[in-house]
Amino acid sequence: MTEYLIRRIIQSVVVLFLITLVTFGLIHAAPGGPTQIFLSPGLSQEAAKIQAHNLGLDRPVYIQYIRWLGDLLQGDLGYTFKNHIPVGKILWPTVGNTIVLMGAAWILSLVIAIPWGIYNSTVEYGFSDQTASFISYVGFAMPTFWFGILLQELFSLRLDWLPLSDMWTMGKEGNLGDLFMHLILPVTVLTLGFLASYVKYARASMLEVLEQDYIRTARAKGVKETRVVFRHALRNALIPIITVLGLDLSILVGGAALTENVFNWPGMGRLFVEMAMSREYSVLMAITIVVAVMVVVGNLIADILYAIVDPRVQLGRRGGNLS
DSSP: OHHHHHHHHHHHHHHHHHHHHHHHHHHHHSSSOGGGGGOOTTSOHHHHHHHHHHTTTTSOHHHHHHHHHHHHHTTOOOBOTTTOOBHHHHHHHHHHHHHHHHHHHHHHHHHHHHHHHHHHHHSTTSHHHHHHHHHHHHHHHSOHHHHHHHHIIIIIIISOOSOOSSSSOTTOTTOHHHHHHHHHHHHHHHHHHHHHHHHHHHHHHHHHHHTSHHHHHHHHTTOOHHHIIIIIIHHHHHHHHHHHHHHHTTHHHHOOHHHHHHTTOOSHHHHHHHHHHHTOHHHHHHHHHHHHHHHHHHHHHHHHHHHHHOTTBOTTSTTOOBO
């Protein structure tokens, strides 16, 4: 276990280093550039050059990268170009807000999808199964921003039951009841998207396991169906589901930019869109790194969970030989 974890951590560090390199290169190769921020009608070219020099933007790209990476390793995410505000001061509050929104939707989706998918695998093509398939098709096909606008139109503008947007009502910041009311619509939108995939993954995984010979043997011996499903089948069926959940951990931080923009939720997805429009490259790179770290950590957690769910799987090789 220890050797495996060390090896995976080293691999993760290499992957993160490559991500920083590629991200920095692509963002600086994008059309325009941070120096364009200073080129307003009231600012001379000479003044813009001085400002770029003060920010180190006139140095070679590799020098800028080394300097940025060194600051990053010390926990310094840099400063915005326009107002010279620490990136962390802008970024970390939005990360927390996104985790609240995405975490609520993610947990609600799991509570509904996993049991529902397991049940549908035992009543294949029944009413419940067909209903789940319909919801999955709708979830995959319906644009999230359009669904969000429909919910706002119905429940906020017409019925006036729920808040239209934002995270808090002005003057009620910190009120949990008010936060819950603001969560209902965006969480509904996001939950539909999660359900579309999780129900199908859980159902398909369970169906595959239920067709195995050892399941047929257990049934032939007279083992109760509930014990067959939850004792023998579920443990192995969880492995591919864990893979999906591990990858989706990044969504908790990356957020859903469209949903956050529709509901004016002060999260990281909305921040990314705003900073992209403003060419605030330091903020964009910080967001990318945070999401990349979550993806790597999610994969590592998924690998460890494999061994917890099925001890036969060698941690050294995902889905590897039996011990």
